[in-house]
Amino acid sequence: MPEAFIYDHVRTPRGRGREDGSLHEITSVGLATQLLEALRDRNELDTALLDDVILGSAQPVGEQGGVLARAAVLNAGYAQTVGGQQVNRFCASGLDAVNLMAAQVIAGMVLGGIGGGVEAMSRTKLGYDSGPWSADPAITLSNHYAPQGIGADLIATLDGYTREDVDSYAIESQRRAAESWSEGRFGGAIVPVRDAIGEVLLDRDELIRPGTTLEQLAKLKPAFEGFGKAGFEAVIKDRYPQVEQLSYVHHGGNSSGIVDGSGMVLVGSEAFGKSAGLKPRARIRSYASIGSEPTIMLTAPAAVSEKALSIAGMSKDDIDLFELNEAFASMMLRYMRTLRIPHDKINVNGGAIAMGHPMGATGAMILGTVLDELERRDLNTALVSLCAANGLGTATIIERV
């Protein structure tokens, strides 16, 4: 069976996901196009060697619908023989796209391709892709749907994380992200985004707030109490009767930020690398996806990590660095507690609380980030995972070659 290797990866900087964000004028397909061009140009890649491009978006409607990947492939001037495919597993989409590409390579049906994702959150209204799970009354009731932030507060309630615990986590994420930027650790992957006249619009993550303090965060009001009191507390208590009262500790400062961005990973077999004249940087050891309890929603990462470890025949002690998307601070604390992972081995360059979470793109971005960090520290293995809405979760284990 062929192995799947990572040959390169790129990402855009993350722009603030609002109308005043620097990337707001760039369409989703525009973001994806610029990354495809960069991957081709910096690797001097003959795109006819690629079989497929799979891109994830958590809101694959409107300008992100219609198999955006194919539109981007053609727009970037790739060979028209390169396919395009769209995937959606909510926040895990970008990593799932890479995993799917790897799976096709391992199956021997594909030599090489690109997996990744794009999410221009400033341009696509949150909720465009509501779907039955959250909006068809019959399904939301039987599903015990509650918004993700309520799930995050539920984790804090069950595990006893205080406001200070989650805020402290957020501050450390900010500190690490700022330090990584100041040391230029993201430089190898960043593709500055250019506008229609070719000028650089953004070359750094825009949301990051270096020097954030506990006192500043303490002033922010809990974001999800209104939802809870309106009815979702009743939903929670039906599933988690051990809850007397939800403790509302999450807010904008300790939750992932809303941003625009894209990330892509070039994946192929050994033969692909030879044809393209590229050197593999890491192999994909295993991947896994699971469903977990949908109401708490955000606790899949530990279980899906165990599954990926088991598939790879590894234990968590074989992993040098962990990377988990920082959807909310509490689910990070839960993950570290469940798997007994010290904080200095996970998200060592900060995460989405500081830099933002362009939903369908994040998986590909953080996979690239941790690979760069393995190389910088000269370590070997990393486990990347994300929680996704409705209790889903995906994980991937990579190992440097």
Added chain:
Amino acid sequence: MRHLNISKAADGVATLVLDNADAPMNVISLNFVGEMEEAIASLTTDENVQGVILASAKSAFMAGADLKFLVGAYDGLTKREHFEFSQRVSGLLRAIERSGKPWVAIIDGLALGGGLELALACHRRIAVDRPGTAVGLPEVNVGLLPGAGGTQRLLRIAGVKTALDLLLSGRQLGAKEALTLGIVDEIVPANEAFSSAKAWLATNPDPVKPWDVKGAQAPQKLGLLVPADAADYSLAAAMVAKKAGYNQPAAAAILSTVYEGAQLPFDKALSVESKYFAQLLSSPVARNIIRTSFISRKAAEKGARRPAGVPKSKLAKIGMLGAGMMGAGIAFVSARAGIDVILLDRDVATAEKGRQYSAKVMQKLIAAGKMAEGDAEAILARITATDEFAMLASCDLIVEAVFEDLAIKAATTEKAEAVISENTVFGSNTSTLPISELAKASKRPDQFIGIHFFSPVDRMSLVEVIMGRQTSAETLAKALDFVAQIGKTPIVVNDSRGFYTSRVFQTLIHEGAAMLGEGVPPAVIENAAKAVGMPVGPLALLDELSFDLPLAIVDQAIEQEGARYLVPAGVNTLRRMRDELGRGGRKAGGGFYDYDEDGKKRLWQGIAEHFPAKDDWNIDDLKARYLYAQSVETVRCLEEGVLQTAEDADLGSVYGWGFPIWTGGTISYIDTVGVPAFEREADRLAQLYGPRFAPPKLLRDMSRKGIQFYVAAEQQDHVEEDHAELAQS
């Protein structure tokens, strides 16, 4: 036609008047539907008829569907037949709407449920300007949804948000609000209703509804592509979870009917509405709610348990002994019903304080616009505060609500009987002391009876009437006449420790306390009770009650019965809390909860230390234990003759202590589960948790014989005999 009158005027205006020949209210019944179909067909085909005015000869336009018919339909019809019934009524209304002739409904009085649905099918709705005019779709409150186009027309007329508000709350709107929301088109004085209708018809209005115009689009045809709509449904579902919980399917079905119907063309939407209606009518929940809250309740209020042959009495004056919380409340509801009240306590100041309770309650009612000041004054004037027993001389009935102590009550009884006339009935509002014991202090034990009110008296509708060993039929009749006069719902039980309601309620609170002793976390105990539909968790109830009361009941029972007495499950927990940990309830400074100055409560943190939690609890078992503990004890009450009817059991449980209405009540719940299945589960729970769950012999016999507590009407007599036989065996 028996229920309809049609008149046709020379100007082409026909008038169709609803006039139910069998009852004071117009209701949707099979007979009515048949006649309406005929009338609509004839009006539609009659070329001389240009337009139709639809009105009522009754004091209301129409009250809704015939609930007895709906209850019968649960047992008698298939889901397909429920769907077809709904489609038939829906089709009838559709025939009005698509008749090609304009119809005007004159709403003079109530138009509720099917009544409003009928009016909504007309092309114009004129509301008569009087206080009694109101519209609403209250079906959710009986576990159903409007099945004749009501959900679909309302959302198309008033918008989805308003429709959901009205459909999920079931609330009534006055004419003005209905006008603002577009549910009625104009409000006119009573004497102008017909002329106004005729004037509108004279304008040759277009009889095509917006949704029947060619090319019309469903209001939410874009469905979930509109993020704001998606967010609204998401939140609406959470609000349903909060308000109705997960045991009542009606609210959820209404939400789905609106969500799905708003995306569909009108006739397809009506068909989906009928399917959800059929789903609800086929579930036992609607049957349970309607049977208990309407049929049994009405029957009880009309004297189902009143002995036949005793002439009806009307009370002019009662003597209320004791002006504490209960006495003051009883005085208020009596005076409000037009009865003079002598409110007596140990001194005038105390009695007057009780009298002022009425003033306080009425001030709130006046402020809320629910009572006129003049009425309040008249009511207050009917209450005389005194400390003189002589004032009781001309009372028709005495209600005693002094301290719960045999000796004090005996002394009070003697003092009162010294003055009252020989045929005055003496009622005691005790909740725990045996009536036959109290009657020993009376010279006329046959005129002594228990009249047990619930707190707060003005809001709790139930009265538990308790027969002592010697209480006569005449005394019972008089007590029930009093209950009827003050507009409460009576049940009649025989004497026993705690009678029926207090006795079975004890099993609920003890079950919660027992769980704590087993290591179930306190929040789980409370949430499990709420999850089955109890309004308040047992630990919170115990705190409010204070632990002295249930423990005193237990102590007394042990003293009187010794080893024969099955000590309730939560006793050890309660004793430890009160005697060792100094936490005897809210009044004692805190119990299972801590209370802050605003009365807000949080579970006491010390519970974790003294009752270490285990994590082996099973929520389904906990939920079952609450329902089964209460239902099994209720069967014991039936077996022992404390209770005589399933209806009394159900009414008492629902209105006495908030047993969840979706079950229909403690006995209806057993029928809902099925007697044999209930027996099996009770056996399983008895194995795991103790003999309090063991099925009584009555239940085992019924299971073996294949009978249930309630039966379809035609088998009733036969089964009543069976019950009598079983109870004797």
